[in-house]
Amino acid sequence: MAVQWTGLGPELLVRLDRGGGEPLGAQLQRELRDAIRAGRLAADERLPSSRALAAELGVSRGLVVDAYAQLEAEGYLVTRVGSGTRVATDVAEEPAPRPEPAPAPRLDVDFAYGIPDLAAFPMRDWLWALAEAGRTTSIAGLGDEVEGGSPELRRVLASYLGRVRGSCAQPADVVVTAGFRQGLNVVLRALAGAGTTHVALEDPGPIESAAIVERCGQVAVPVPVDERGLDVAALSATRARAVVLTPAHQCPTGVVLAPERRHALVAWAERVDGVILEDDYDAEFRYDRQPVGSLQGLAPDRVVAMGSVSKTLAPALRMGWMVVPPPLLAAVLAEKQLAGRGAPGLDQVALARLVESGRFDKHLRKMRAVYDRRRTALVEALAEHAPGVALGGLAAGCHAVVPLPAGVDEVDVVAEARTRGVGVYALSRYRIVPTPTAPPALVLGFGGLDERAIRRGIAAIGDLVRP
Numbered sequence: 001m002a003v004q005w006t007g008l009g010p011e012l013l014v015r016l017d018r019g020g021g022e023p024l025g026a027q028l029q030r031e032l033r034d035a036i037r038a039g040r041l042a043a044d045e046r047l048p049s050s051r052a053l054a055a056e057l058g059v060s061r062g063l064v065v066d067a068y069a070q071l072e073a074e075g076y077l078v079t080r081v082g083s084g085t086r087v088a089t090d091v092a093e094e095p096a097p098r099p100e101p102a103p104a105p106r107l108d109v110d111f112a113y114g115i116p117d118l119a120a121f122p123m124r125d126w127l128w129a130l131a132e133a134g135r136t137t138s139i140a141g142l143g144d145e146v147e148g149g150s151p152e153l154r155r156v157l158a159s160y161l162g163r164v165r166g167s168c169a170q171p172a173d174v175v176v177t178a179g180f181r182q183g184l185n186v187v188l189r190a191l192a193g194a195g196t197t198h199v200a201l202e203d204p205g206p207i208e209s210a211a212i213v214e215r216c217g218q219v220a221v222p223v224p225v226d227e228r229g230l231d232v233a234a235l236s237a238t239r240a241r242a243v244v245l246t247p248a249h250q251c252p253t254g255v256v257l258a259p260e261r262r263h264a265l266v267a268w269a270e271r272v273d274g275v276i277l278e279d280d281y282d283a284e285f286r287y288d289r290q291p292v293g294s295l296q297g298l299a300p301d302r303v304v305a306m307g308s309v310s311k312t313l314a315p316a317l318r319m320g321w322m323v324v325p326p327p328l329l330a331a332v333l334a335e336k337q338l339a340g341r342g343a344p345g346l347d348q349v350a351l352a353r354l355v356e357s358g359r360f361d362k363h364l365r366k367m368r369a370v371y372d373r374r375r376t377a378l379v380e381a382l383a384e385h386a387p388g389v390a391l392g393g394l395a396a397g398c399h400a401v402v403p404l405p406a407g408v409d410e411v412d413v414v415a416e417a418r419t420r421g422v423g424v425y426a427l428s429r430y431r432i433v434p435t436p437t438a439p440p441a442l443v444l445g446f447g448g449l450d451e452r453a454i455r456r457g458i459a460a461i462g463d464l465v466r467p
Helices: 026-037 052-057 061-073 123-136 151-165 182-191 211-213 232-236 259-272 326-339 343-355 359-385 410-421 451-465
Strands: 077-080 084-087 173-179 200-201 218-228 242-245 273-277 303-308 320-323 400-401 441-445
Touching: 026 061, 052 061, 061 077, 123 273, 123 343, 123 359, 151 173, 151 303, 151 320, 151 343, 173 326, 182 211, 182 242, 182 273, 182 303, 182 320, 182 326, 200 211, 211 218, 218 232, 232 259, 259 273, 343 359, 359 400, 359 451, 410 441, 410 451
Parallel strands: 200 218, 200 242, 242 273, 273 303
Antiparallel strands: 077 084, 173 320, 303 320, 400 441
């Protein structure tokens, strides 16, 4: 219970810095808030009168009156006729600071999956593109996004994807998103609204996809992946009428969807009146030959092609796109309007300028050479420190699969590697359905590591992966 002070009220320690830049009224409000939160002023405790506090602090009475009024409006103080100004009874004390979690052990080399070389981000080109966007964008262009996104970016993407990925798209078919995951959420909700209840996913596959499907109110149906990609025969035996897959460079096994399965997949979609959601993952980075074209170019009426700049530029840009079949477009746009406006408008125009100027292609050519050298360093380090181990999957992308000796526990290898300062990741963490009999393997990302770090990391764990 608060002490009931008599008279004009107790003296109150308030520090005001007259030499600083902060106004005295703001300082007084902050000091009183802090005293109440810390419990130095208890609930129902009476404050000095405005006249007494003003005289004590050497400020005008009006300044104190204004401070009391502001804190009363915020709920910290109450004023009662004949009782003065008091601390409100329901103001909670400032919570005790929570203990900081123990920091994770520092890794000397982390083969983290999905991280590009962020140090290679073309900042100068991006700033140029932003300046161009600011210089050329009209006043109307600063308003809300127009349905599917910036008209300039949709036009450029339709042309770029046709030229580079063999897509068949008009600008009106392109929908700009705030990255791949927003696009996946939007499409799945549109499909759910049209009656699609079961969605097939690659197993193993991207670890977030099953959770996204379930959050959209649908059933995630795992379909096995082998050395030729998604097993379309197994897909046909399910109730799914939509499938999400990474045909150009399967995540995480690294295989490509075989030609006969591409055709079988399109035939499945026609037969069940289904939709193929093509994550065009890693299509930009193949080192042994030209990548296969987009599935969307093979069946524009059945495929939603999705991509982003998270691996080609940087995840922080939060920008992606979808090429949507016309029958599904209205539902996708309606869902997108409810999900959010997407990527910032000026950034969309900047990306259009970056691609149209050729600077984006130049950056990709540079990064293909960089990632090719890093993959080669990984192959050479394994040959030196773990002879007989061959990488699984294509010569593509920024990650590789390293098989482990039969009977070895992936979890044990991951744990032991961390004690040596090396982060590696079990293939089993990408499986929707646990498969104890599956051959053990590790997924190693090398996009964010230079060649010296790759060699150092493999040297430290070579004995763990040797046959």
